[in-house]
Amino acid sequence: MEQSLVLVKPDGVQRGLIGEVISRLERRGLRLVAAKFSQVSQELAETHYAIHQGKPFYEGLIKYITSAPVMAMVWEGPNAVAAIRQTMGATRPTEAAPGSLRHDFALEVGRNLTHASDTVENGGKEVALWFKPQELVSWGRDADKWIFEK
C-alpha cells in the first residue's frame, strides 16, 4: 500500500490544527499507520530537508521546523501520495486550491502548516527516516472494503 509521511508543522500544532489535519485525512479515506508527537532535532531537520540545502529559504525552514513540536504521521491508501498532496494544497498557500488545508488555513509559504511526501519513492524514504519499522502498524479497517476498490 502506498505510504506518505505527513507532518503537522509547528505552526499547525501551535494553532490547534492537529485535529483538523487528521480529520481531513480520515474523512478522505486514508488509513493511519503511525503517529508521534515530537520535537525535531537539528540533525533530523537537516536530513529531512537536505534537498533544499543552499536555497535562500533553507535556514529559515530549518529554524521553523525545529522551533516547536510537530505531529509526525504515516498515512496510507491507494494513490496516497497524490491524494494527500491534494488535501494539503500547493506549497504556496495563495496558489492552493480552495478547500485544501493550505488554502483554508494559511497565507505564507514559510508557514504552510503541513508536510507531505512528494513522490512514492520519497514517501518510502521519509517514512524510514522518521519511524522505526516496529512503529508502523499494519492493520485492517472494517470500512476498507467501502473505500479501497481492491
Ligand code: DAT
Ligand atoms: P512542499 O512542502 O509543498 O513539499 P517544497 O518541498 O518545495 O514544498 O519546500 C519545502 C518547504 O520549504 C515548503 O513547505 C515551505 C518552504 N519553502 C519552499 N519554497 C519556499 C520559498 N520560496 N520561500 C520560503 N519558503 C519556502
Ligand code: MG
Ligand atoms: Mg517537499
